[in-house]
Amino acid sequence: MVPSICLIWTIALFCFNSSVIAQIDEWSYRERISRPRVYAGSSPYQGADFTDQSISSALRSQRDLAMNTSINRIEFPAINLASSFFGNNYTDAKVQDIGSVLNMGYRRLVLDLYWDSTRGNWQLCPEAIPSADLQQHLAERPDIVLPIASVNDSATEQPLSSYKKQSTNQSSMSNMPSAQSSLLPSIRKGFVANRFEPVQLDVTLGSQTCTPWITFRHFMDYFNLYLNGVDPLRNRANTDLFFLILNLNNVNVTSSTGSQPLNTDPQWTNNLSANQSLSLRQTISSSIGQSLLKTPRVYTPQNLTIDRSNLSASFNTTGLPYFSTTKNTTSNTLTTENGWPPWFYLIEKQVQLLVGFGDNYLPSDSNYDVEDDANYIFDQKALSGGSMMNVLNVSSMAATGWTNCSSPGNNIYMVPSGNETTELDEVPAGGRTMSWSWAYMTDQGSPFNYYSGYNASSCGYSLYMTSTYSSSEYPEAPNDISTLADPILSTIWSWDVGQPPYVAADSSNGSSLMCASVQLSNGRWVACDCAQLFRVACQNSNDPNVWLLTNGYYSYDRAAAACPQQYQFDVPRNAQQNRMLFLTMKDAGKHTASTARVQNQADDQIWIDLNNGGGQDCWVVGKNTTCWWTNANSQTFTGLIQTSVVGGVIILIFVSLFIWVKCTRMWRLRNAGIRKAIVQKFIKEREYVTIPA
Known part of the structure; x- marks a missing residue:
């Protein structure tokens, strides 16, 4: 009895602990990825620790302030992985470092993918991977089965031998049922990165060093590990939206022509065979799992279309005036053609990723059709991917002297995405226009330094x-990847260097309460004593880029009542709003200097509606409020609770099975004893003594 109970508890605890360990392993991924020790580049932050509290607080407060801003008007730092990260190194060790790039602050990754039409695989290595003839291998192994997913992703299995070899000018899916008839290839369920490793790990192909078995699926697996670690439900303080832009290319077969086949493990070849002809949609959706609330973590073009068709049922008018709206008289609903949801709307839905196409260099006769991914991956124009990110160059902008942010040079002029006011009065005749929606500035030909990056941001x-x-330019940097952290410092458009300070005292007694003000000298924010007297920044209720300053001087507590009608005491929610406030301050400063009024120190700073009343590291708008992520502690272990429920069910099943087995045995023994007693009684009754004749 006792050994059986011990066995049951051992099995139950194993099931429970294995699930918990899996959860904790995901959470600790962010802590295990490589990161720089200090910021080593030439900037005012040089030598600051990577975990410096003022830097993380500044970046987090920028994220929080933009929570109700349309995502196309929020700054998301981007990096071209091919040129700035991979270089000539497409090895597994390099791909595993993708979490480090995300952890440093990059939110949009531009990835070059290479289509191997022979195998039907998307790979990271630009060069074709020579190997034994795959078709011959499949002919020798007809028992290999390929999972086939329908449009609702239910899986069946079908032998690979049922597929005929495709010609290069014919779609690889032409002999399969169409998407409309519901059958498309899918990755094996349960496949994880590093499960199948070849005997030969890294090889040199042309100028590239590649791990042969690394595919787009492996990249997405590592990406997913990071997303799990910053899930909106379990890690609100560090969660964010991420974007993946895919540039599509054919593999380069020139440098690998005539190369000997690689000595690969048969297990890897089998897996590669089973995963051929995968669509990008299937690869992404099978890698990026559901949120803790069992909702999709990828926001798709189909989702956007639905949200835009009825704003009342989606994000309403949150984000105006950065988009235009139309009233549908037939359905009596509010719609938009160019609106994007605000950041917090997606975070509340547990969304973490948007995927878009960049440049498509596949030949016209390619056997891969991107139209199959149209409902899942945004086109190039929607997210301004690919070459659209290279139009605005920091060198051209610097040549203008940064005099007008809406005139970045090369006869290009930035126009509003909605009805907001900008620095641009009108577009000159012959000028080219670009929208502020998804506005990116590249460093092509001239790497960003801290100041050029800050000016652009x-x-x-x-x-x-x-x-x-x-890293040769950063003597203190331990490796090349650590240098990628420094450009992120240029994206801090709000707080000044070293701000906001981290106050160790308990804010509940009011001794550490501080409020934010904007400096006239540079337009950046500093923390001040809330009792000081400054003029107040008032924002127009209909146009967030229109500001005015009060004539009188007020403490922070009285600032909310100082603004006139149609204006409210507020804080810039994105960089452009802060820029427009700064211009208003400079104009007011010129007016003050030209009048008889003597300018004093109080004119050098302006109150904005931001204070740390929410906690030591929590900067909030308004009084008696708190950061939206501070109540995450009560939900930190939601995953563990869910896992505990699963573990409890498993324990209940095993205990029930144990009790049933024991009770059945006891009932059987009891019945056997009763039958034995009956038999013995019957035998005893039939016993009699015989007398010899």
Whole structure:
């Protein structure tokens, strides 16, 4: 009895602990990825620790302030992985470092994929991987089965031998049922990165060093590990939206022509065979799992279409005036053609990723059809991917002297995405226009330094890093990847260097309460004593880019009542709003200097509606409020609770089975005893003594 109970508890605890360990392993992924020790580049932050509290607080407060801003008007730093990260190194060790890039602050990754039409695989290595003839291998192994997923992703199995070899000018899916008839190839369920490793790990092909078995699926597996670690439900303080832009190319077969087949493990070849002809949609959806609330973590074009068709049922008018709306008289609903949801709307839905196409260099006769992914992956124009990210160059902008953020040079002029006011009065005749929606500025030909990056970011442009930031330029950097952290410092458009301070005292007694003000000298924020008297920044209720300053001086507590009608005491929610406030302050400063009023120190700073009343590291708008992520502690272990329920059910099943077996045995023994007693009684009754004759 006792050994059986011990066995049951051992099995139950194993099931429970294995699930918990899996959860904790995902959570600790962010802590295990490589990161720089200090910021080593030439900037005012040089030598600061990578975990410096003022830097993380500044970046987090920028994220929080933009929570109700349309995502196309928020800055998301981007990096070209091919030029700034991979270089000539497409090995497994390099791919595993993708979490480090995300952890440093990059939110949009531009990835070059290479289509191997022979195998039907998307790979990271630009060169074709020579190997034994795959078709011959399949002919020798007809028992290999390929999972086939229908449009509702239910899986069946079908032998690979049922597929006929495709010609190069024919679709690889032409002999399969169409998407409309519901059958498309899918990755094996349960496949994880590093499960199948070849005997030969890294090889040199042309100028590239590649791990032969690394595919797009492996990249997405590592990407998913990071997303799990910053899930909106379990890690609100560090969660964010991420974007993946895919540039599509054919593999380069020139440098690998005539190369000897690689000595690969048969297990890997079998797996590669079973995963051929995968669509990008299937690869992404099978790698990026559901959220803890069992909802999709990828926001798709189909989702956007539904949200735009009825704003009342989606994000309503949150984000105006960055998009236009139309009233549908037939359905009596509010719609939009160019609106994007606000950041917090997606985070509440547990969304973490948007995927878009960049440049498509596949030949016209390619056997891969991107139209199959149209409902899942945004086109190039929607997210301004690919070459659209290279139009605005920091060198051209610097040549203008940064005098007008809406005139970035090369006869290009930035126009509003909605009805908001900008620095641009009108577009000159013959000028080219670009929208502020998804506005990126690249460093092609001229790597960002801290100041050029900051100037671009403070204008409202998202930085797009394409240059190589070598560790030779950063003597304190331990490796090349650690240098990628420094450009992120340029994206802090709000707080000044060293701000906001981290106050160790308990804010509940009021001794550490501090409020934010904008400096006239540079437009950046500093923390001040809330009792000081400054003028107040008032934002127009209909146009967030229109500001005015009060004539009188007020403490922070009285600032909310100081603004006139149609204006409210507020704080810039994105870089462009802060830029427009700064211009208003400079104009007011000129007016003050030209009048008889003597300018004093109080004119050098302006109150904005931001304070740390929510906690030591929590900067909030308004009084008696708190950061939306501070109540995450009560939900931190939601995953563990869910896992505990699963573990409890498993325990209940095993205990029930144990009790049933024991009770059945006891009932059987009891019945056997009763039958034995009956037999013995019967035998005894039939016993009699015989007398010899």
